[in-house]
Amino acid sequence: MKLAAAIIAILVVAGLVVLFLFRRNPDDGSETIDVDGMKVTIGPAVEMSGPEFLALLEAQGGDPDPDAEYLYVEIPDPVGPLERGEKYEDPLEDTLSEQSLGTVTGGGSMMNADKTIDYVGLDVTVYDLEKSLPVIAAKMRELGAPKGTVIRYGHDDTAPYDIWENQ
Numbered sequence: 001m002k003l004a005a006a007i008i009a010i011l012v013v014a015g016l017v018v019l020f021l022f023r024r025n026p027d028d029g030s031e032t033i034d035v036d037g038m039k040v041t042i043g044p045a046v047e048m049s050g051p052e053f054l055a056l057l058e059a060q061g062g063d064p065d066p067d068a069e070y071l072y073v074e075i076p077d078p079v080g081p082l083e084r085g086e087k088y089e090d091p092l093e094d095t096l097s098e099q100s101l102g103t104v105t106g107g108g109s110m111m112n113a114d115k116t117i118d119y120v121g122l123d124v125t126v127y128d129l130e131k132s133l134p135v136i137a138a139k140m141r142e143l144g145a146p147k148g149t150v151i152r153y154g155h156d157d158t159a160p161y162d163i164w165e166n167q
Contacts, residue, residue: 068102069132069153071124073140074160076148078117081109088143089122095139102126129153137163 079087084107093104105123112118126132133151140149140163150160 065125068125068127069129071126071132071136072152073122073124073136074119074150074152075121075140075145076119077146079120080117081107084109084120088120088140088145091143092122092124092136092139095135096124096126096132099131099135101128101132101135133161134166137161137166141167 073088073092075088077084077087089104089107096102096104102125105125107120107122109117109120124132124136126136133153136151145163147164149163151163152160
């Protein structure tokens with residue numbers, strides 16, 4: 001009986017900790033919307049350049065690999081999170097892994113003012129930029145990424161690499 005009471009007490013405390021850590025401030029500008037049947041909480045828009053993001057990451061104790069290039073593949077395709085993963089993230093990850101070029105580290109959706117998806121993006125880390133750019137571009141074309149898809153890279157906000165102009 002004491003064991004059961006102890007387990008219940010631990011579960012209650014754990015639940016309270018989770019609620020405390022993941023609570024949202026209703027005044028923080030965030031909003032929960034429905035995207036393809038999934039509840040998605042979006043916060044106020046934050047725009048920053050690659051160098052600003054890396055500086056923020058470093059200031060928060062992040063340890064960017066100095067040998068890596070951090071890329072962002074911007075795809076003007078309003079697909080939901082699950083479809084984005086199946087259509088773009090997973091196949092690109094397979095290609096990068098097979099060729100030992102890098103990895104897909106994440107993805108996201110940019111919402112527009114009417115709360116629909118404007119474009120999706122993939123966060124990619126590579127170790128050989130010259131070899132990786134054409135491989136990523138070819139894979140994205142193969143996957144049906146639309147015109148306007150670009151790869152953004154560089155610590156100095158280098159001009160985007162258009163996957164359709166660089167064939």
